[in-house]
Amino acid sequence: MLNIYFVFGVPAFLLILYLIFAYIRKKTTIRYLGFILLIIASFMLVFNLQTWQQALLEMEQASSRSLSDQLGYP
16 A cells, blocks of 8 residues: 555655755756756656556555545545
């Protein structure tokens, strides 16, 4: 089962990190910051695709009733 803190925490951290580096890139003339932004964005894309794939796999293996019982949703 996907941990909700992991699924939402990692992209939130990467987004904050991306915004920090984007701000630093705008204020300085360091050349390699664009490459760092590309790496962060690529990692965020791959992570989101993997969590989406894992969520689809879990939805196939568990019925919606058992999943709602597990999570406590009606």
